[in-house]
Amino acid sequence: MLSRFMSGPHPAKRRLVAMSSHLGNGPQNGGPTGPAGQTRAKVLTIDSMNPLVKKVEYAVRGPIVARATELEKELEKGVPKPFKQVIKANIGDAHAMGQKPITFLRQVISLCVNPDLLNNESFPADARERARRILQGCKGGSLGSYSDSVGVEVIRKDIAAYIERRDGFPSDPDNIFLSTGASDAIKNMVKLMVRGSGRDQTGVMIPIPQYPLYSAVTAELNAVQVNYYLDEDNNWALDIAELERSVKEARQHCTPRVLCVINPGNPTGQVLSKENVREIIKFAAREHLFLMADEVYQDNIYAEGCAFHSFKKTMMELGPEYSTLELASFHSTSKGYMGECGFRGGYMEVINMDPQVKLQLKKLVSTKLCPPVSGQATMDCVVNPPQPGEPSYESFIKEKTAVLKSLAERAKLVAETFNSIEGVTCNTVQGAMYAFPRIALPQRAVEKAKSLGQAPDGFYALQLLEQAGICVVPGSGFGQREGTYHFRTTILPQPDKLKIFMDAFTAFHNKFMKEYAD
Amino acid sequence: MLSRFMSGPHPAKRRLVAMSSHLGNGPQNGGPTGPAGQTRAKVLTIDSMNPLVKKVEYAVRGPIVARATELEKELEKGVPKPFKQVIKANIGDAHAMGQKPITFLRQVISLCVNPDLLNNESFPADARERARRILQGCKGGSLGSYSDSVGVEVIRKDIAAYIERRDGFPSDPDNIFLSTGASDAIKNMVKLMVRGSGRDQTGVMIPIPQYPLYSAVTAELNAVQVNYYLDEDNNWALDIAELERSVKEARQHCTPRVLCVINPGNPTGQVLSKENVREIIKFAAREHLFLMADEVYQDNIYAEGCAFHSFKKTMMELGPEYSTLELASFHSTSKGYMGECGFRGGYMEVINMDPQVKLQLKKLVSTKLCPPVSGQATMDCVVNPPQPGEPSYESFIKEKTAVLKSLAERAKLVAETFNSIEGVTCNTVQGAMYAFPRIALPQRAVEKAKSLGQAPDGFYALQLLEQAGICVVPGSGFGQREGTYHFRTTILPQPDKLKIFMDAFTAFHNKFMKEYAD
The missing domain is CATH 3.90.1150.10 (Aspartate Aminotransferase, domain 1)
Incomplete structure (x- = not known):
């Protein structure tokens, strides 16, 4: 009878524990007190829990x-x-x-949430039109139904169109994966790539200083964190010689498979020059690395002479020698001018991914059913904002x-x-x-x-x-x-x-x- | 120069590949064609990807x-x-x-999204009051700010109050973790518990038939799936002898650490009797297992004579011998009468968790920043619905x-x-x-x-x-x-x-x- 309060992981051991408690050896580790003054041993303790966490x-x-x-x-x-x-x-x-929310965006989302307002003319016609369009893409016309696991189809099309306008190169909606903020997509991409142990263990190259999501994901997924240092003396630029040092040293003990770049930089605030982006692409090609481009701050460019150069566009401009590289680029509703963190909207565009791997990625994201549909709708407002001539454009x-x-x-x-x-x-x-x-x-x-x-x-x-x-x-x-x-x-x-x-x-x-x- | 298109994971090997391609050995595996007609080898292939995925x-x-x-x-x-x-x-x-959304719920969420409507008297006063209350709990009064990683404090309090009303036993808001649907929380709980290899590898006991999230999470996290079979001849009841068979057999090759129970059952539709729930609790205590109770269908009870008996309440009723057991119970906005899947709202209540482990859990969820705040607000409407005398109550x-x-x-x-x-x-x-x-x-x-x-x-x-x-x-x-x-x-x-x-x-x-x- 007592054994049930004294149980340890192995029956034999548990019996011994119960006996020793019978002999008056006192309480076991932690936990509230049971009936006869003994404490119940926790199943889950700091010692027995997942060491990676x-x-x-x-x-x-x-x-x-x-x-x-x-x-x-x-x-x-x-x-x-x-x-x-x-x-x-x-x-x-x-x-x-x-910071105050962007009016148009909140109008569209509230209309999606509450379609009773769709005929309310105090809302501008373009906001109502956007909301109708999003709802038509939702099953049962409701934001409350699950979307496809990769996201609502019409929103994926709008994102692809946005990327095309931004870069001047085609974008395939089938390469777009909506996500729960960018963090979720970043984690899924790293998850696809972790494997092996010893020399075969996946190395994930990350900038130092880095946004700590990268080190957290690397630790949780049991990959090797491979650091490359940004050049503080050169406004945190990314020095290719340092990338080369880093990958060479890493190859002594693991297999670097992915290069993460954050541009514009977090926490460092630099904006990579076009030439720098080009060199990074060439480095990734040379060293056979999957490129992960964290581009969530693409709308946040302040310094004169600086501009955002997407990895996708730069790769495409470099021509067929580089345009076939594997790349995942991440974006989010949380930053930019809108700052809609709480809606957890985001997407990634994945290009040149092996079709079999892409099926595996689709399966993986399906286990989480779908990203929040209100976050997806928010993402839609970001990539499909009011156009000149529309009633909301000027405001x-x-x-x-x-x-x-x-x-x-x-x-x-x-x-x-x-x-x-x-x-x-x-x-x-x-x-x-x-x-x-x-x-x-x-x-x-x-x-x-x-x-x-x-x-x-x-x-x-x-x-x-x-x-x-x-x-x-x-x-x-x-x-x-x-x-x-x-x-x-x-x-x-x-x-x-x-x-x-x-x-x-x-x-x-x-x-x-x-x-x-x- | 050519080596960069032919690169494999190890520099030495890559050089060989480049040479063989110089000798006209033709394209490597997969991928589009590079400049000289060679194809670029993919970094990420079905063979090189994460085998667990x-x-x-x-x-x-x-x-x-x-x-x-x-x-x-x-x-x-x-x-x-x-x-x-x-x-x-x-x-x-x-x-x-x-199925149509519940009017009150959508009114509250649309008011939270678009506070310009808060003074609009076409919305009932109780919906406006709820929305104001939720927004007061959000940083900057906006659904667009990140919440605490465990969820908005006022919503956690409302959930705890709901559980207290449901069970008649205290609930601590500090034990409530909002989540992105229940799936997210279930995955996090299993993640905390996976560890080891061989005999020490974590076994996760799941019903068969099961909701396939459980087998998917177990596979992805490299735990051992330990099956126990529901009794089809007895309306899919959960037979304790079968649990005992299952855990005993599993102990030959792994360490079962967690028992998952789905009540009401998915895909099987049974509702566990109070006596059955009691027996399961006693089994978990006896066998030193962490209990995970998937109770997302707690509002979906149809058959006469059936009632929902929460694991928490039943444990508490069993007194101090069992009320100190570790338990995580899951709930969601996706099911019940509201069916709000797209908002990805959910929570878990975790009781008797080791305080050090709880800190680790809080840290783990913080890497995802926070669950979607609109989903949290939806959860709030579910646990804090209109009360008698309020204008929305009757409808x-x-x-x-x-x-x-x-x-x-x-x-x-x-x-x-x-x-x-x-x-x-x-x-x-x-x-x-x-x-x-x-x-x-x-x-x-x-x-x-x-x-x-x-x-x-x-x-x-x-x-x-x-x-x-x-x-x-x-x-x-x-x-x-x-x-x-x-x-x-x-x-x-x-x-x-x-x-x-x-x-x-x-x-x-x-x-x-x-x-x-x-």
């Missing part, structure tokens, strides 16, 4: 962010703090920072332009302010939504951090949070060259908040540097 | 369903067929089969009751019709949305199928589709006792279509049986 790290939502949320609650309760509000600059979430362009113009101003302001502070240097934020400034931490601060068992930039970021209420993510969460220290901040606080943010940061930093001066 | 099967969206979609397109183009429409009874997708109850009443009638009609046909037997559809009739296939039909390399019930289902336009899923996609043949059909076609369906089925079946009579 334990290896996963995701700093963008890590302990510093959890502490920021605690501080917000303390402020609400009236606990005195040296700041009046917590500014969460840890994540690229525009609406959370006060749409006005709203879109205003957001992008303001982001460009904030990108400039943030980098300039950082560069005006002693001990902080920051590359130009050419695109995306982040600055990744470098901080020259005094040796005494480094030692203090180590004495607390913290990463030096983690210590700095935690102090910044506790003293100034500013939540950023330490550079160690993204990776950085040994002995350098950074943090990532978004450029998303609205202009009034950004001013408070930069002032509070400057005051904190100067105080910190004085306190720990060598 | 290849093992995944998901019949609910398998080849028969793909063929049904083709047939629909052929019909649209005017290709003559022996039927006028394809009836897709393969998937539990109520809206696709013509809500009317709509809800009408759907459930009609489903109960269809459940009865489907089983009775099947049982009236020679060579078909069907258990009572006590709950959920499916019938899983058994078909007595003649030996000649079995042989015919085998000669075509098809599973006998796959052959039958394909003939049913081609000749009658009815799309069901063969029993082999769910698992069944050796030598028995079944198929799963939903009970979701609307009454008028269901009549056509049953008539067409009867005619097909009788013709088939005559054609292959032994």
